[in-house]
Amino acid sequence: MATLQPRVIGFSWDTAVDLSAKESQARLSPAAIKGLIGVASHWKLRDEDTRELLGGMSSGSFYDLKSGARKILNTDQLTRISLLIGIYKALNILYSPTLADAWIALPNTNPMFAGDTPLNYVKRDGIPAFLRVRQLLDARRGGR
Numbered sequence: 843m844a845t846l847q848p849r850v851i852g853f854s855w856d857t858a859v860d861l862s863a864k865e866s867q868a869r870l871s872p873a874a875i876k877g878l879i880g881v882a883s884h885w886k887l888r889d890e891d892t893r894e895l896l897g898g899m900s901s902g903s904f905y906d907l908k909s910g911a912r913k914i915l916n917t918d919q920l921t922r923i924s925l926l927i928g929i930y931k932a933l934n935i936l937y938s939p940t941l942a943d944a945w946i947a948l949p950n951t952n953p954m955f956a957g958d959t960p961l962n963y964v965k966r967d968g969i970p971a972f973l974r975v976r977q978l979l980d981a982r983r984g985g986r
Contacts, residue, residue: 861917871915874923875907881930884943887961894965896922918969925972932979954978 859866882892889908893899896919899907907913915923933942946961954974955963964971 861920864914867914867916867920870920871913874915874920875913877927878923879908881926884930885946885961886943891961891965895926897968921969922972925969925976928976929972929979932976932983935983936979952978 859870861867861870878892878896881887887895889901889904893901893904896904899919903913929946930942933945936942937945947959949955949957949959951957960975964975
């Protein structure tokens with residue numbers, strides 16, 4: 843039996859958000875930036891690592907973003923942040939807060955990581971790696 847989704851003004855559950863639309867980018871960017879800064883803080887990421895997770899944002903642009911300057915993120919950046927927040931959520935469902943926050947920077951024996959940290963893996967391989975880590979964690983938590 844299908845369940846009804848709650849109504850959200852300006853959002854349709856029938857279609858995905860078009861992240862290439864400037865209007866969507868402008869609407870989603872403030873929340874995405876806030877989420878990114880929060881996750882980076884919980885994970886104790888260096889600014890350099892956070893910039894790399896965003897696909898190589900320049901130092902100046904990143905510090906403007908951190909200081910609260912209004913910035914509109916592009917499709918790639920919004921996608922990366924969405925995946926990052928999904929990884930953060932899955933880790934916090936699976937593990938204690940301490941382990942959830944440390945996991946990304948711990949060496950991992952899973953063949954996907956080959957003994958390296960998940961952080962280095964996603965920095966090196968980009969969006970495909972974000973997707974694989976997200977899928978791994980979602981599978982571990984039963985896909986919910």
